Amino acid sequence: xxxxxxxxxxxxxxxxxxxxxxQLENDPTLQDVWVEGEISxxxxxxxxxxxxxxxxKNASLRCMMWxxxxxxxxxxxxxxxxxxxxxxxxxxxxxxxxxxAVNLIQPxxxxxxxxxxxxxxxxxxxxGLFAPERKRPIPQLPHKIGIVTSATGAALRDMLNxxxxxxxxxxxxxxxxxxxxxxxxPALVKGIQLLNYQLPDVIIIxxxxxxxxxxxxxxxxxxxxxVAESKAPVICGVGHETDFTLCDFAADLRAPTPTxxxxxxxxxxxxxxxxxxxxxxxxLTSLTLNLLAEQKAVISSFISRxxxxxxxxxxxxxxxxxxxxxRRAFSALTHGIQIQISNVNGIxxxxxxxxxxxxxxxxxxxxxxxxxxxxxxxVSQARGEMKVRVSDGEFEVNRGLDTAAxxx
Amino acid sequence: MPKxxxxxxxxxxxxxxxxxxxxxxxxxxxSLEDEQNPLEDSMRHFERGQALVAHCSALLESAQLKVQKxxxxxxxxxxxxxx
Numbered sequence: 001x002x003x004x005x006x007x008x009x010x011x012x013x014x015x016x017x018x019x020x021x022x023q024l025e026n027d028p029t030l031q032d033v034w035v036e037g038e039i040s041x042x043x044x045x046x047x048x049x050x051x052x053x054x055x056x057k058n059a060s061l062r063c064m065m066w067x068x069x070x071x072x073x074x075x076x077x078x079x080x081x082x083x084x085x086x087x088x089x090x091x092x093x094x095x096x097x098x099x100x101a102v103n104l105i106q107p108x109x110x111x112x113x114x115x116x117x118x119x120x121x122x123x124x125x126x127x128g129l130f131a132p133e134r135k136r137p138i139p140q141l142p143h144k145i146g147i148v149t150s151a152t153g154a155a156l157r158d159m160l161n162x163x164x165x166x167x168x169x170x171x172x173x174x175x176x177x178x179x180x181x182x183x184x185x186p187a188l189v190k191g192i193q194l195l196n197y198q199l200p201d202v203i204i205i206x207x208x209x210x211x212x213x214x215x216x217x218x219x220x221x222x223x224x225x226x227v228a229e230s231k232a233p234v235i236c237g238v239g240h241e242t243d244f245t246l247c248d249f250a251a252d253l254r255a256p257t258p259t260x261x262x263x264x265x266x267x268x269x270x271x272x273x274x275x276x277x278x279x280x281x282x283x284l285t286s287l288t289l290n291l292l293a294e295q296k297a298v299i300s301s302f303i304s305r306x307x308x309x310x311x312x313x314x315x316x317x318x319x320x321x322x323x324x325x326x327r328r329a330f331s332a333l334t335h336g337i338q339i340q341i342s343n344v345n346g347i348x349x350x351x352x353x354x355x356x357x358x359x360x361x362x363x364x365x366x367x368x369x370x371x372x373x374x375x376x377x378x379v380s381q382a383r384g385e386m387k388v389r390v391s392d393g394e395f396e397v398n399r400g401l402d403t404a405a406x407x408x
Numbered sequence: 409m410p411k412x413x414x415x416x417x418x419x420x421x422x423x424x425x426x427x428x429x430x431x432x433x434x435x436x437x438x439s440l441e442d443e444q445n446p447l448e449d450s451m452r453h454f455e456r457g458q459a460l461v462a463h464c465s466a467l468l469e470s471a472q473l474k475v476q477k478x479x480x481x482x483x484x485x486x487x488x489x490x491x
Contacts, residue, residue, distance in 0.1 A: 141427060151477065151486075160475060160488065168471035169426055174486055175478045194478050273426070274468055280433050281461045287440040288454040295447060 014093070021091035024098060030089040035061065035100060036108055039081045044070075052077070054085060054100070062099040063087070069103045082108035113212050117219050120246055124221070129228040130249045136233040138253055141268045142201035144171050146232065148191040151176035155208045155237075155258040162262035166269040173198050179207035184217035189226040196231045202265050203230060205247055206237040206258035218245035227251050237261025360391040367397075421459045426467050433460040 011019065024030050037054035044050050048067035053060050063085060065073075075083070086104035091097065124130060145163065149156050151174065163172060175191030178184045188205070195203055205227060207215070217223060218238045224246035227234050236251035237258040248254040255261035307313065352358055356366065366389040367376040376382045385398045421429065436457045440450060477486040 143425075143427075157488065160473065164473040168473045169467065171474045171476070172486075173476050173478060173483060191478070194481060197481065198478075198483070270468060270471070273430075273464075277430070277433075277461065277464050277468065280430070280437055280457075283437045284433070284440065284454065284457040284461065287437065288450065288457075291440070291447065291450050 013096075017091065017093045017096055020098075021093065024089045024091060027089075032086075032088060033100075034084050034086050036084050037061065037082070039077060039083060040079050042077055042079050050077070054083075062097055063102050064099055065102045065105075073105060075105050075107060077105070084108055107211070108213075113216065113219075117212070117246070120219060120221055120224070121249060124224055124228070124246065124250065129225070134228070135252045138233055138235065138264060138267065139201045142167075142170055142265060144173060144198065144200040145265055146173050146175065146195035146198065146200035146203040148175045148177055148188055148195065148203065148205045149207055149258070150179045153179075153208060155206050158259045159204065159206065159237075159262040162259050163266060166263065166266040168270060169273075170266070173200060178217075180210070180214050180217055185220035185223050188217060188220075188223045192226045192230050192234075200232050203232045203234045204237060204258075204261045204265055205234060205251070206255075206261050207239070208258065209240040209243065215239050215243060215245055218247040221246070223247060224250045235261045235264050357391075360389065363391075365390045418456065421456075421463045424460075424463065426464060429460045429464050429467075433457055433464070436460070 035054055037056050037060075040053050040055055040060075042050070042052040048070065050065040050070040052063050054063050055061070075081075077083075083105050084107075085100060085102045087100045087102040089098055090101050092099055128134070147156065147159060149159070156174070160172065163170060173195060175195045177187040177191045179188070192203065192205070205218075207218070215238060218236075227236065227247050227250040233252040234247075234250075235253045235255055236245075236247045237255035237260055238245050238247060239257075241256040244254075253264055255264050360366065367382060368374065368387045368389065369376060369381070369383075370385045370387075374381065376386060382399055384400075385396060387394050388397055418432075419428075424432070436453045439445065440453055440457075445453070475486045475488070476483040
């Protein structure tokens with residue numbers, strides 16, 4: 001159509017804009033609508049109103065929120081966040097801009113999904129699947145631990161590290177399964193069933209954190225039922241602390257995270273086992289030592305008594321007696337000999353004193369008359385030539401008869 | 409109360425699982441505490457107890473978490489992805 005100066009409608013900008021506005025505001029679809037998209041260009045000026053753009057791959061939509069509504073927001077708006085915004089389309093004429101006047105915001109998908117979760121929870125609860133009486137205790141020392149989770153991803157890795165640390169004695173059987181998406185629920189159900197054939201002591205069903213959409217497989221009715229009906233007790237460790245799914249209610253024990261689930265599956269750890277073993281060994285050893293000590297004491301006492309009555313003792317006694325006798329004999333003998341010796345010594349001394357040589361050395365002389373036979377012992381005998389022997393030799397003297405008479 | 413396990417025929421120690429070995433060990437210790445056993449029995453208990461302790465220690469020290477995965481209904485070794 002060629003533009004001509006003679007087009008049917010001539011309007012001012014205001015008129016045209018007003019017309020557009022009327023069109024949009026009269027369209028019921030546009031006046032009560034939920035719009036889904038990603039936030040960008042978020043702006044919160046001092047006025048308290050909030051402005052942002054909602055966009056998807058192909059288009060974008062200007063949005064604004066009046067201060068009172070903005071103040072009531074439960075959600076913390078951020079660029080990049082996926083949300084659903086409820087409101088109506090208006091036209092801001094001065095800028096020729098259509099926009100969504102938002103009165104309600106929720107994270108994408110949350111609302112509807114949450115409702116569905118509540119519905120399912122109520123239904124299963126009314127069937128008694130979550131009843132406390134159904135909950136079974138978790139074994140203290142599991143040999144076989146089943147895990148239903150994704151084979152890749154941090155949840156499995158964290159759980160295996162925890163189990164390795166706490167109870168390397170255990171055996172782990174993994175039932176790999178997608179943990180989100182349409183294929184997840186049947187795979188999770190199958191995983192639980194197949195694991196039960198292996199007769200594990202406990203089963204852990206887990207996945208890491210995510211949005212309600214990401215965790216949705218664990219809110220699936222089929223999965224909830226499979227968990228409740230599992231022969232082996234089930235520990236559910238899905239998402240983060242504040243995430244609750246149907247599986248959490250259906251399980252025998254809920255864990256806030258996959259790592260916590262692994263810890264709850266192993267109440268007794270390697271440390272506890274080592275300590276108990278050490279204690280048992282100590283008792284074993286000390287009891288046995290006590291027994292042996294007692295026996296030793298009994299035997300010692302026997303030995304003492306035997307020793308006392310044994311011939312050995314009498315033989316010892318006899319030896320001692322013998323020793324005593326021989327000591328006495330020896331003593332007597334030596335004493336006797338001593339006496340003899342001293343007798344001899346006595347005689348010897350006396351002899352010495354009688355020895356003429358000894359006499360001479362004391363100053364006596366031996367006088368001998370010439371004929372050599374006579375020793376002069378009396379003065380009357382001392383006549384004529386005589387020899388006088390003194391200690392160191394002899395000399396001659398002559399005592400005449402007259403002189404002899406004179407001296408007399 | 410002493411366990412009657414002392415008299416019945418015993419499995420070789422290294423065939424026992426950790427739990428079985430520990431349970432038997434506890435029984436032997438309780439029996440020793442009883443003090444009524446003939447000395448010969450007590451010595452046998454002690455020797456068996458020593459063997460059980462050694463077995464349990466070895467199990468604990470060498471324990472490595474065994475991880476398998478289901479492939480259909482059978483088990484195959486599971487290779488963890490390296491971090």
